[in-house]
Amino acid sequence: MSETEKKLSANEGIKTRSNYLRGTIEEGLADLSTGALSEDDQQLIKFHGSYQQDDRDLRADRRKHRLDKAYSFMLRIRVPGGVATSHQWLETDRMAEQYANGTIKLTTRQAFQLHGIIKTNLKRTIKEINDTAMDTIAACGDVNRNVMCNPNPFLSSVHADVLKTAQDISAHLTPATRAYHEIWLDGEKIQSSEEEQEPIYGKTYLPRKFKITIAVPPSNDVDIFANCLSFIAIVENGKLVGYNVAVGGGMGSTHGNEDTFPRLADVIGFCTVEQAVDVAEKVVLVQRDFGDRTDRKHSRFKYTVNDRGEEWILAKLNEYLGYDLEPVRPYEFKDNGDRFGWVEDEVGNFHYTLFVEGGRVLDVPGYPMRTGLREIAKMHDGDFRLTANQNVVIANVSAKKRAEVEALLEKYGMHRSHERSALRLSSIACVALPTCALALAEAERYLPEVVTRLEETLEDVGLRHDAITVRMTGCPNGCGRPFISEIGFVGRGPDRYNVYLGGGHAGQRLSKLYRQDVEADDVQALLAPILQRYAKEREEGEHFGDFVIRAGYVTATVQGNDFHKNIKAEAIPVG
Template sequence: MSEKKLSVNEGLKTASNYLRGTIVEELADLSTGAVSEESNQLLKFHGTYLQDDRDLRADRRSHKLDKAYSFMLRIRLPGGLATPKQWLETDRMADQFANGTIKLTTRQAFQLHGIIKTNLKRTIAEINEAAMDTIAACGDVNRNVMCNPNPHLSSVHEEVQRAAQAISDHLTPQTRAYHEIWLDGEKLASSEEEVEPIYGKTYLPRKFKITIAVPPSNDVDIFANDLSFIAIVENGGLVGYNVAVGGGFGMTHGNEATFPRLADVIGFCTPDQVVDVAEKVVLVQRDFGDRTDRKHARLKYTIEDRGVDWFKAELNKYLGYDLGEVRPYEFTDNGDRYGWTTDERGVHHFTLFVQGGRVVDDHGYPMRTGLREIAKVHQGDFRLTANQNLMIANVTDERRPEIEAMLEKYGMHRSHERSALRLASIACVALPTCGLALAEAERYLPDVITLLEEKLESFGLRHDAITIRMTGCPNGCGRPYVGEIAFIGRGPNRYNLYLGGGHAGDRLNKLYRQDLPADEIIDTLSPILERYAKERGEGEKFGDFVIRTGYVVATRQGSDFHANIKPEALANA
């Protein structure tokens, strides 16, 4: 039996000369606003995707015009940490080069949309001038390292943030292509040999995602990521991290060989081992991950196929020492704490609700203008949360009155006075810019929530947090598969409805209705929500309730994700 052929992307990476390819030549080609598919794949490693406005496709096609091409740029912010100056620079570039909005992603990064080809190089250069970068924000490498952004939760937060930065720095690709292409850096002499010490010529089989959480908050959804570190705090000090591996959410409709999977907690490491453990987990995946089928190339499949025990043994070999025993920990939720909080130092933090992570002046709510004005006077920092919200962090007693006055002036002081359902929502970008989207998400979920809020009021559930997520396709960018309620785009105005995820992000949900028309969403969910209001136990979360009452069957791991589907509710009604 012949060996399976490597995927096309593997050959592309090998021939790219460490991610250079023909990017420079194609950027100089002004006959089109696009680039070739080969360059588009390589550009992802540099932090950008080619997109087009899908709302305009039909009209442009009818006028025999090319698609309305532009680029999305993703700016890495390890741990979601940005200075006021960096906020102001991002805000400026959103107007000067992009579509006038800033997208806060579920991975604590900035995204700028609508950048035309001729502005791409200048935008990346100016991002770097602001002490940020886009390298490895996309592509088959380690992506932006996430970290619990809430310093009020723990005295160890500063140490944890430093760990996120150290991991990010260590796993950043070393190719000089980024500096050559975007920053006019000096090119390698033909006799010099370039080396990627961690990734090698072909980098990783697929993308790789790392998070750090500080219990009891699982706001970064550690079980959804390839590698996570769970901070263990004893007697007020950080003693180390539990290590979790093998999470990942991408899947394909109709392909049961693809599925979401939650990470397994396999051991413990000390703070001085955390960067080494991160590197060695990456190396094991580099060497054993599937490079023949990109739908089967994430770490979750390596572990699912070979087993957790195999992976742990192999990791220990690469480390040269054994991971310690898992330490006790507990997660209680994965949401944000809104409004003002004060940490043990007496320093204040204000968490602002940002619908869908879209920072924009809209409908009489000048949020973007207000944040721009706050950034001009703020002396602390900004922290992007994993739930697409924003924290104005490290505000002193002296500066708080001024910040409070500006929040009120621009209508942001009551941003969190919404239903608990809305505050626990996440939506991916989807249409019109994402080329993979099958249905709406960011533009539609707010309307769904508005209609559900009318029901929740009558049921007495306005203040009960239920995680609700919507994505335009099954790739899982909004981490839908742990939502207590989740909608996955199936086609125009049609969704798969999933129920029963763990409130703390520790259990997968299950398919409840397939191919549900958008106009049937409210009628489908209302009876379940009403029954929850009437029959729930003391402190019982919605996800637990729908499992206990038989709407769906509980599942924790991806291998049984497609099994035991109950397509209709009321099993025990």
């Protein structure tokens, strides 16, 4: 059967019938007989920044008592470039308490998430988010999502220019539909004989979600190789001259389906700063026109690039642009982690990066972090910057305010947040259970325990201060980017994980499956001998991901379907 004869996926019909993302969402919100929305509207509401969820910890008991599921909604707040004002932080904190479950989730894509919002509070919450000059539109769904960029202004003098590019791309690729304003903000419904237009996306938007990042070398903290489209800042003589363009990255796969796989982006050319927004639009248009709309598991841009090849993509992109990208310029990434504690920039402002385990901002006995950040936000004259590693930078603290911020950090026990093992500081976990419908295993709630067990070995062999990236996700969709970490755990089932090793320390190489279906309690026993050997036999400056390949524990992974194959690469003997 030819591509044109294949049946479109069900989601394509939902989008076509939706009248530009309206569906029957408004009617569903007014229906108080259930805490849920219709199946079609559950898909459409993603474009408005929300997922319908239920508390899976309560499912069995509610089923036993013949009760409906404990439905609620997650809201994702777009924060282009990860920069939020102190007022926006305070309002997010207030809404987390007033409408959600009392916590703020910092995502791996530099966004805020609020969980546990009931249907009757959903519209009110979105309206109040917009009142803070933030929004949720296009935070989810088959569109370009939150645009990420390096959040640390102290790393580069060109950061402001890079942030502007991220914000410009985000604004340009925001859907034009009036549905968001009509449904959530009581916007006027304009009656016209002419059909509404989506100038970039068209009536059916994109085949699947689309993710864009911008990085400033040598930091790859936004993991550009794991995203659909990325821009690598090229700085010459202290000035931002343009960006290398990378296409076709993505993490998701499906257990048992070898036609699905994570993929690293290909760096295909260079554009000027002025061309970046145009390049972003045209790459989106290529995916809109040539992405697979028949199989949702094969519809990400990475498969379009993988199937057609980077040369075809570059030629088609140049055709859409009407000019050619220039050749790739030299760059180097050294790591993809955050830099913790205080630093001072070249203009005399101070920045404090706070470790937030699992990205969950909450108060716990002995560590009232959420309260502490709220008190800092009340007096902070700078801003807050969310990192792609789920941490937060209290940024642009003036010299006159630093002492006051330091006092609050100490009062609420946050001044030693980074006095943890380098392994813990390099950890990421997705939300997983109990709210994610796709989760097969724990992640955010379990990774801290795994790290604690591994720390015992690290202390014994003297690796406490050696950064090893470790990431855990509850399923193979890879929201926490486990397939490019040096140690990756991917949920296989309750208390069972596939263990991956050998990712690049700077996020530049995929990891490889080391063991399948590992019981949670067996993780330390599995990894301890490898960590011990790494401590004894590593070479000068050798990262853990490089060592496990050199030692022959796993092979170097190549692109495409080969991710699932047992390719025999040469492993250099160790010792």
